[in-house]
């Protein structure tokens with residue numbers, strides 16, 4: 001072979017290695033979470049559907065069972081892994097939540113495949129960190145859908161099961177279009193099917209799916225709820241606005257748009273679903289470089305310019321929209337939904353306490369995470 005060919009092969013190999021090695025490291029990077037005193041059990045989602053066992057779609061479920069019997073709630077984080085504050089909320093609750101009555105289940109990485117890789121063309125960083133007194137707590141930034149390496153090839157059109165609605169091909173890998181799922185479908189459908197089985201077998205009353213959305217998108221700073229969940233959502237939204245002084249509103253779940261958690265979970269089980277959105281401006285198309293700092297402080301000059309022109313759906317100024325605020329909002333809205341549920345369903349109460357918006361914004365998120373090096377090794381989970 002000529003020298004020229006060797007040089008070309010070498011150059012291609014360099015590009016592949018320079019691009020591939022960081023992705024390989026990210027796919028194998030583990031986030032650490034210290035199970036707090038409230039955690040009673042950790043198990044795999046495949047407990048409810050063996051077809052998920054041994055796949056990248058299988059994921060940890062943390063159970064926090066109160067001393068007194070009551071209702072049951074499931075909190076799903078990481079449906080879209082490029083909306084990373086959801087997993088940060090999940091870890092905050094796993095480490096700090098106290099359940100007095102009933103049971104809370106928490107899934108930190110629902111779309112685990114997506115959490116293990118970057119979004120092609122998204123320009124997102126691979127990680128971001130939250131400062132604590134004991135060092136930096138590092139998190140992965142993932143993909144919106146499952147990685148193509150885990151679910152491939154994509155269909156020309158994604159035909160929703162069982163409704164038959166035609167959705168974009170890319171939604172075959174979207175765990176918020178694949179509900180209620182099926183045991184012999186795409187991996188995304190197996191994940192949602194396993195979760196539907198869990199909801200039905202455990203008799204879960206409330207399901208909360210955590211997201212972030214663009215500040216330029218109207219469905220943000222809100223609770224999306226179908227008809228059956230509406231009165232609880234409206235009460236929760238009004239209470240957080242009144243008591244905790246942050247913006248929130250309710251969006252109706254459209255009955256003709258299929259595959260979404262806030263639609264299908266309610267239609268295919270007795271559970272009341274809620275989908276929560278908070279504004280993650282790193283998702284807006286117009287930002288400057290999408291840095292780890294942007295995910296943490298939510299400060300961007302172009303989003304600020306858009307705010308001045310009245311183009312945003314959220315209050316936004318030089319302060320940005322930090323992850324402390326986004327996580328604080330989610331934590332407060334979750335607690336208010338469970339409170340409103342309990343008010344209306346005294347026979348199935350879910351009574352919990354966890355840090356709220358004001359505590360988190362005043363003290364900083366970092367003050368709520370335990371130092372793994374000083375924690376009991378049996379209580380550390382690698383996600």
Ligand SMILES: [Zn+2]
Pocket residue numbers: 079080083211212
């Ligand atoms: Zn989302």
